Amino acid sequence: MRKRYLATLVLSAIFFAACGGESKKTETANSASTQESPAADNSMVSPNANKPVSKGETLIAESDCKTCHKEEIKVVGPAFKDIAGKYPNTPENVDKLADKIIKGGSGNWGEVAMLPHPNVSKEDAKEMVNYILSLK
Template sequence: MKRTFLILGATLIFMASFTSAPKENEPAVNINGNLAPKIATAQMSGGELLINKSDCIGCHHKINKLIGPSYTDIAKKYPSNDKNIAYLADKIIKGGSGVWGKIPMTPHPKISANDAKLMAKYILSLKK
């Protein structure tokens, strides 16, 4: 058993010696021309990125109702204007209940007002 681990360890060290770390000016990932268009089409808005990084996806979905309403349902209910953006940003930060049912939305006090507004703008942009 010890001999097997010794041989396995020696093999791993030997194989690792053939890999090289990227040079200082060389990117860790080399993006060729074929990948660039795919990456460009996958760009998200600032609000969408913030939503994806937060815990919003645990209760909300872009199209389907989960625990809370879908983003498209929210966009249908509220016209995109400064008043509604401020209202929804406040709801994101402070939480609330009663508008979409009895289950309360948890507050997110660590989200800044500007980030909450970006999130609200993105949600309201989903109106069809």
């Protein structure tokens, strides 16, 4: 019977020694890697990378808007920044431009007509317009 208790005691001691020794090695390795790692190079990270995405920006990204519009350059339709420069962010302009998104139209920016988007709700269209007008 003493051998049975002795074997259990020895195995337990080995187990605890192995666990305790491993955590010390891990702590030593973690502190060594923390001290030796160079500073992160953030030169390729956008300054707005941590900025939260607005609902309007998300809606535009999920729609077909970027087929004809880009943020800074004219494609088929005007650049979003050009729209923001032309229209002050007033409730009347937000409402007017939201209707333009839903109903489509032409004449304000050239001969090419903007296709209607009847499946976009008025609230979503207003969120899109608010995002566009914030790009000044």
